[in-house]
Amino acid sequence: xxxxxxxxxxxxxxxxxxxxxxxxxxxxxxxxxxxxxxxxxxxxxxxxxxxxxxxxxxxxxxxxxxxxxxxxxxxxxxxxxxxxxxxxxxxxxxxxxxxxxxxxxxxxxxxxx
Amino acid sequence: xxxxxxxxxxxxxxxxxxxxxxxxxxxxxxxxxxxxxxxxxxxxxxxxxxxxxxxxxxxxxxxxxxxxxxxxxxxxxxxxxxxxxxxxxxxxxxxxxxxxxxxxxxxxxxxxx
Numbered sequence: 001x002x003x004x005x006x007x008x009x010x011x012x013x014x015x016x017x018x019x020x021x022x023x024x025x026x027x028x029x030x031x032x033x034x035x036x037x038x039x040x041x042x043x044x045x046x047x048x049x050x051x052x053x054x055x056x057x058x059x060x061x062x063x064x065x066x067x068x069x070x071x072x073x074x075x076x077x078x079x080x081x082x083x084x085x086x087x088x089x090x091x092x093x094x095x096x097x098x099x100x101x102x103x104x105x106x107x108x109x110x111x112x113x
Numbered sequence: 114x115x116x117x118x119x120x121x122x123x124x125x126x127x128x129x130x131x132x133x134x135x136x137x138x139x140x141x142x143x144x145x146x147x148x149x150x151x152x153x154x155x156x157x158x159x160x161x162x163x164x165x166x167x168x169x170x171x172x173x174x175x176x177x178x179x180x181x182x183x184x185x186x187x188x189x190x191x192x193x194x195x196x197x198x199x200x201x202x203x204x205x206x207x208x209x210x211x212x213x214x215x216x217x218x219x220x221x222x223x224x225x226x
Contacts, residue, residue, distance in 0.1 A: 010187075030177075043117070043203055043217025044156070089155060094166070098163060099211065100171070103156035 001029045004092050006104035013111050019077040021107050023090030027069065030092040033102065035064060035075050038087045047088070048075070080111045116140075119144040119204050132191040134221050136204030141149045142216075143209060145187035147171075147179065150201040150220070162187055194225045 005024045013019045014059055023033075031052040036044035050057040050064045050073070057064050064078045090104040120135035138145065144163050148156040148171075157170030160179040168179050176198060183199040187206075192196055204218040 004155075006155070043205070043219050043221060044215075046213065046215060047216070049213070091156075098144075098169065100158060100161070100162070101215070102158075102172075105153050105155040 001106070003030075004090055004102050004104040004106050006051075006090055008107050009105070010108045010110070013080045013109065015082055015111055016079045016112050019075075019080045019084065019109055019111065020079075021088050021090075021109065023073040023104055024071060025092050027092070027094070028071065029094045029104075030102075031095050032093045032099075033055040033064070033066060033073050034091045034093075035062075036103075038089065038106070046088055055090060061083045075084075077109075080109075080112060082111050085111050086110055095096075114166075117204055117206055118194040118215050119218040119221050121221050122219065123222045123224075125226060126191075126194050128195060128225055130135075130191075130225075131185070132188040132225075134191075134202055134204075134223070136187045136189070136206075136217070136218055137185050138187075138206040139185065139218065140188045140206060141184065142206035142214075144207040145181065146207070146215075147177075147187065147189045148203045148205065149173070156203065159189065162215055169176045170171075176201065191223075194223075196225050199223060199225045 034049040035047040036048045038044040066073045087106045091101040116136045129175045146161040147159040162181040178190045
C-alpha cells in the first residue's frame with residue numbers, strides 16, 4: 001500500500017502558465033515533505049521542502065503548500081518554463097530514526113511553448 | 114563537483130545470474146541508499162547503510178543483499194537475478210541524519226532476460 005500517492009502520471013502545461021502538481025499521503029506521522037525533480041538519464045535532484053509546522057514554503061518560481069488536515073501537498077510552478085519539463089517526485093519522512101524518504105510514483109510534467 | 118557514481122549505465126543479465134551493482138561516492142557521506150524506480154511505483158527503498166559494515170532493510174529487500182566494506186562504496190547484490198528485478202536502480206548518499214543533502218547517481222538500467 002503506497003503511503004505517498006501522486007495520482008496524476010502526467011501533466012501538460014503551456015509555457016508561462018501555472019503548473020500544479022499534487023501529492024497525497026496516508027501516514028499521519030509524516031512531518032517532512034520534499035519535492036525532487038528528475039530529468040532523463042540523470043538522478044533525482046532536490047527542489048524544495050516543507051516541514052509540518054508550516055503550510056507554505058516559497059523558493060523563486062516554486063511554492064509548496066501543505067494541508068495537514070487533508071493530508072495533501074501541492075507544488076506550484078509559476079511561470080512554467082520548457083526547462084521545467086521533467087518527472088517530479090513527492091517524498092515524505094518521519095523525523096527521527098533514520099529519516100528515510102518515502103517517494104510517490106512521480107508526475108511527468110511537459111511544458112510546451 | 115561532488116558525485117555519486119554508478120559503475121554501469123546499462124546491464125543485461127540472464128535469469129539466475131549473480132549480479133553486482135556498484136556505487137561510489139566522493140563526499141565522505143555516512144549514509145548510502147539503494148532504490149529501484151518502476152513506472153507507476155516511483156522510487157522504492159531496497160536497502161540502506163548508515164555506516165561501514167552496517168546495513169538496514171528498506172521496503173523491498175527480498176532477493177537483494179548489500180555490502181559496505183568501505184565508506185565510499187555501497188554494493189547491491191542480486192543473488193539470483195529474476196525477470197521481475199528488471200528495473201532502474203538508483204544509488205544515493207546523504208551526510209548525517211537530516212533530510213537534506215541526498216545526492217543521487219544517474220542510475221543503472223538492469224534488464225534480466
